[in-house]
Structure formats: C-alpha cells, structure tokens
Amino acid sequence: MDGFFANPWMGLVAIPFATLLLWELVKRRRPPWLILPRLLWISGCILLAMNWYFNLSTEWSRSGTIYVFVDESDSVVKVDSRREYLKQFLEEINTWAKEHSQPIQVFAFAEQLRSFAATDGARGGEASRLSSLEGISLDNESTVVVVSDGNWDRNIRLKTRSFVVGLDEAESKDVWIETPQPVMTAFLKNRLSIPIEVLQKGFDSQSVRVGLYLGQELLAEKKVGLESERVGVEMPYFPEKMGEQILSVRVEGLEGELSPLNNTSAIRVRTVRDKMRILHIGGKPSVDLKAWRLFLTRQPDVDLVSFYILRSLDDDPLAKNSELSLIPFPYDELFTTELEKFDVVILQNFNFNLYFQPFYLSNLARFVERGGAVLMIGGDQSFHRYVFSPLEGVMPFDFPPYMARFETGSYRASAAIQQHPILEGLAWAFEIPLWSRRHLISKNKNSDDIVKYKDGVPFVSLRQLGQGRILAINSDESWRLQMQEYGKFIPFNRFARRVLRYLTFDPEMDPKNLTSGTWKSGEVVSLSVHGGKREDWTITPSLYPGAETKFSGLSSIEFLIPTPNIYEVKLSSSALSYFFETEETPWHLEWKNLLPQEDRMRELAKINRGEYFSFEDRQKIFEKKLSGKQIISSVQSPWNREAKGLSWLYLVALITTLCLDFFLRKRFQWDL
Missing domain, CATH: 3.40.50.410 (von Willebrand factor, type A domain)
Incomplete structure (x- = not known):
C-alpha cells in the first residue's frame, strides 16, 4: 500500500482537518460530548479521501x-x-x-x-x-x-x-578401434595388409583379440597387447573376387569396459585385377583368331597362354614327338590341374571332339560355377559341336531341336540392350557391317542377348552361372569391327576390352540391375529388378551381425530396415553384391571414442x-x-474501490453524522 502522502497536495487537506479538530477539542466551550458528532463526520471525510487516494499494489509471480x-x-x-x-x-x-x-x-x-x-x-x-x-x-x-x-x-x-x-x-574404461583408411583398393588374389589401431583407457598391460571378418566368416585373427593407449596392428586379407566388399574389424569385449558397441569398425575394400590370366584356345587359324590374338598380346595387364595351331588325335605326322616342333595339345593338364590358375578361358572356333573326351568339359563347367569365366567365339568348328556335351547346359543360348548348325548368308544386327555397359557408345558399330557367318541358335531364358540379328537370332549373349560368367559371340567375323573405320577409335578394341572386364567382374561393367529406394532405419525400402525378372533375394547385415532375410521368385520386394547398418543385397542371377548404407550412418563410424x-x-x-x-x-x-x-502480473488500485457498497456506506454515514452535528448544535448552542 502506498503512503497517504504519496500525492503531496493531500497535505493541504490533512493539515486544516487536524487544526479544526484540535480547535474543537481545546477552544470551544460547550458540553464536551458535542465534539463527538463533528469528530465522526470529519473522520468520515478523511476516510472518503483515503478511499480515492490510498492505493493497493498487488503482484502475482x-x-x-x-x-x-x-x-x-x-x-x-x-x-x-x-x-x-x-x-x-x-x-x-x-x-x-x-x-x-x-x-x-x-x-x-x-x-x-x-x-x-x-x-x-x-x-x-x-x-x-x-x-x-x-x-x-x-x-x-x-x-x-x-x-x-x-x-x-x-x-x-x-x-x-x-x-x-x-x-x-568418475573412472570410465573403454577399448575401441580406429581404421586410418576406411576405403582401400586391393588386387585380386594378392595379399593386402590392413592397418588397424586399437585404442584403450584403463586396460594397461592387458591383451585383446582382434579379428577380421567378411560377414560372419573369420578371415584373420591376432592377439594384441595393450602396452600403451594406442597400439597398431596389420590384418592380412586375400581377396578372392572382383568388386567391393565390406569387411569388419572386431576387438573382443573386456570386462568392465564402457560399451562393446565401438569394438567394431567397417572397411570397404575395392578389388581390382593387376593381371588377367587368360587361356586362349583356337581351333584353326583365321582372320578373327588373329584379331583376337593381336589384341590380347597388346594388353599390358594380360598374362596369356595361347594354343591355336593344334594337332588332333587323328593327326599322324609319321614322326616321333621329339622330332616335331609342334607339341601335343596338353589338354589333360589344362583342363584339370592348371584350370583354376586362369581367370578366363577363350574357346575360339574350337571343336573339342578332335582333341579330348567330353568329360573334361565337366571341369570347365565347374570352373565357371566357382567364379571363373568362359568366352566362346563362333565359327564352323564351334557352337554346334557342343550339342549333348557337359557345356550345353551352361551355354547362354539354346540349340533348336535337330537344327543346330553353322550357316552362311547376309545378316544385319542391332543392339538389343543399348544401356548395357559393354555396348555403351558402341551399339552403332554392330549395325553397319553385313554379317555373313553365324550359328542357328535361339534365346536362353536365363541369359541376356545384348546384340541380336534382325531375325532374332542371338549375336552377343551372356549368362551368370553360379559365381562365374559365360559370354558367347555368334560369329567369327568380329574382326569387321576392327578392319573398318567407324570413328575416332577402333570399336573392336573397345568392345573386346569391355568383354574381358565384364567376364572378370569389373564393377564398372556390371549392369545396373537393381533399383532401390531410400534406406532409412525403421522404414520400408522398395527394391526391384530391371525388366521384371524374377529373382531369389538375400539381404544380410554386413557391419553389425544380424538375421539374414530371404525372398524367393520375386521381381520386387519391400524390406523393413531394422537398425542403422550397411546391408548386402544379393540376387540369384548375379555373383556381385549390392551394398546399401542407411541414411543414419551406423553410429560408431562417427563415434570412435565413447569416453x-x-x-x-x-x-x-x-x-x-x-x-x-x-x-x-x-x-x-x-x-x-x-x-x-x-x-507474471501486477495491479495497483484504490484499496477498496472494488467494494462499491462500502463506499456508499461511507457516504451515507458521513451525511448522517453531519446532519446530526448540525441538529445538536442548533438545539443546544449554535456555534460556528
């Protein structure tokens, strides 16, 4: 409440009231009780003034x-x-x-x-x-x-x-991993040393086991002594196939450590070839054989073993082998003990019946299924000679019943899948020549024909078989791509180089068969195969171990992403893996040190x-x-202004006492 004299001029009112009151009490001669009515109405005037000039201050906080x-x-x-x-x-x-x-x-x-x-x-x-x-x-x-x-x-x-x-x-203990190079390049079947750093706090003089994993497969393991806060170690890796792999490095958990979640780290390894090891077998000399042999011998990254002037089992030179410059064809060694040393086997216009028994081709079929590759090039000694052989079931084409034959004529060709990496910028090169030599074959349901003749007969066909690949060129005139000038470059060299890269699983030559939506944890992602081809799907968490998910016989799927991770997607028709990383980068890639x-x-x-x-x-x-x-709120107001009834009561009492004072004074003594 503010003081009465918060307004200074109120003193001019209060002083006369006080003076008059003292005068009435001391100087007036009358019956003393007559002072009471006047005292009442003067007090009423004072209270009425206070009602308007005294303030209440109210705060809410x-x-x-x-x-x-x-x-x-x-x-x-x-x-x-x-x-x-x-x-x-x-x-x-x-x-x-x-x-x-x-x-x-x-x-x-x-x-x-x-x-x-x-x-x-x-x-x-x-x-x-x-x-x-x-x-x-x-x-x-x-x-x-x-x-x-x-x-x-x-x-x-x-x-x-x-x-x-x-x-x-107060004292947290932890051990974690850092990988100085999260992305590395390796050469196929060559040892790669992966540098790892193990860091720790609170585990001095202890030791841990560090393992290198591909999925759930342990590739290498070492025991590391924690002699300091940072210890370096190198893990060996021998890549077995081309393309990109996600490896994980894991350190065993120790008792009392803060969390084992940062005991795993991911490494991307992109595997390329330092050399392509190629076995080239030609049935008989030809212009096409010469074109391919010249191309292969001029490639710096090709280790070539070639046989192209062969003696058949029926050849009788009437001389001892030691007297001949042309040695017998070593088919037994090539198709048994030495076969796994090659990456690609080229059979160019080659009739195996003249040199060895069909069961050797069973080894070649297994070679493809285990990750090898075969390139078959046509000619009068080629495709139709393999009817009913162990290779017939793995060919990227089919033989029409009772009509498998080699034929000559005039044929035009065109690209059937122009977007395929092998044909990028080269589709036109197959349309210009007039082709004259081919085999009468038909499409295989498990293969892709990227180039066809105008009547639908496959020209260039390819097929994924197990972990390997097989490609067929239905002509012995691919030299036409080299002998005729079609632009600033020679189409034959570019085409042949891409064929070898495709067969050796170069990732850049892998067709983009898979379309995917956005990968976000807790949401559903849609994946589909180009062309609506039905596949068997396998989705495996690559970084953090988790349950494998499979789908059978579908061209498109929907997958609920359980947690942030890197996921490997594999299709039954491809040996390559597709890796997808969630938008929420697995947290430990960023949070190395949890202390x-x-x-x-x-x-x-x-x-x-x-x-x-x-x-x-x-x-x-x-x-x-x-x-x-x-x-939060403040109000200042006269102390009883809101009580309007009380204000009227003051006024009535004031008038009543004033009238009473006037009546009594007039009756007993008029004194002004």
Missing part, C-alpha cells in the same frame, strides 16, 4: 522455468549405463520440481531438438548437436540444465545460466555462468538457486 535438455544421441542411448543414469536423473529432477512447485520443461536433442515426455524414452540419433538449442526462447530468470556425456560437436553460448550434469562414473568429455562439459558450464556436476555429485545441483522469481 512464479519461479522461472527450468529447461532440461537431455542428450539422446547414440553415444548416450546405446550405452546401457548412461541410459539408466539418464532415466534416474529425470525422475529425481521431476520429483524435486513437484515438491517445490517449480515449473520445468524437458527437451531432447541430437541432430534436432524436440519436446520430451517421460513416457517417450530416448529415441537415439546419430550425433549430438548443441546448435539445435540456440533457437529456443529463454528469459533471464530461467535456468538451463544439460544432461549429456559431452560428446557433442561444439560448445555454444546460451541466453541464461546453464548447469551441466555428466552421465558417467565422457568432462573438459568440454566444464567449458560449456563456465561460458554460461553455471557449474558442472558429475553424476555422483548430481544432488548438489538441487542445493543451488536454480531460478529467480518471474512477475
């Missing part, structure tokens, strides 16, 4: 809001102890807030900021971004409490005082005028003055 920001990044949510500590602290601060009628708001932050309810639970996110806190509106009387492990991107300056609570014990960053948390508290508390000392935060008083 509350404690400033406490904003609690909970770290829900993966380095917190995926560590069991931190998740339990977080839950415990939230229960404690909510209980304290209820007991002290303290307003509190809880938010969760990782990549983004969101409102957090106790029933939600922390969801997890890739990383901590304190920058997401900068957009929230804070007043001067509020307080911020950040609950985290300190593994965030950078410190920020907030608009109000901030306290930080850590989520770890709490106490220095970073102390710095955040310091620059925001707050204080840091370890989890063991968290109760001390409740002893601090966490927030000030926030005035």
